[in-house]
Amino acid sequence: MSRIISAAAGAMLVLSLGSIDAKAAYNAAAGKAIYDGSCVACHAAGIMGAPKVGLKTAWTSRIPQGMEAMVQKSIKGYQGTKGMMPAKGGNMKLTDAEVGNAVAYMVEQSR
Numbered sequence: 001m002s003r004i005i006s007a008a009a010g011a012m013l014v015l016s017l018g019s020i021d022a023k024a025a026y027n028a029a030a031g032k033a034i035y036d037g038s039c040v041a042c043h044a045a046g047i048m049g050a051p052k053v054g055l056k057t058a059w060t061s062r063i064p065q066g067m068e069a070m071v072q073k074s075i076k077g078y079q080g081t082k083g084m085m086p087a088k089g090g091n092m093k094l095t096d097a098e099v100g101n102a103v104a105y106m107v108e109q110s111r
């Protein structure tokens, strides 16, 4: 029995390692709640220069830089040409992974 379980665990490990790429590292579905809680205030309507979620043209120049770059800027905050993105959207309680999931959700809604 324990052999079967460890074989299954091994197979799962291989599967999950095999699927680590830029997209799979983030969970867009889990990011929705983060987005609704901490990002929606600026990103739903495109307040203060924030790229509006769901508006493709607001994201076409941003998505090509890659998830990693967008996530790092969202975690640390940055001053862009359109406005100021506060670190973690101003909610410092968020983990880096939660911010990454929120970015994945926003990008998924906007491509």
Ligand code: HEC
Residues within 6 Å of the ligand: 034, 035, 038, 039, 040, 041, 042, 043, 047, 048, 049, 050, 051, 062, 065, 069, 070, 071, 073, 074, 079, 080, 081, 082, 083, 084, 085, 086, 088, 089, 090, 094, 099, 102, 103, 106
């Ligand atoms: C106070 C308003 C505000 C909040 C809240 C906010 N953002 Fe932003 N965000 C901005 C602005 C403004 C920009 C555009 C800055 C620029 O490029 O000029 C931006 C840009 C971005 C970008 C594009 C970055 C890039 O590289 O082009 C991402 C991704 C992003 N925000 C994610 C988030 C996430 C995730 C949250 C919630 C955790 C969040 N934002 C909350 C204002 C906000």
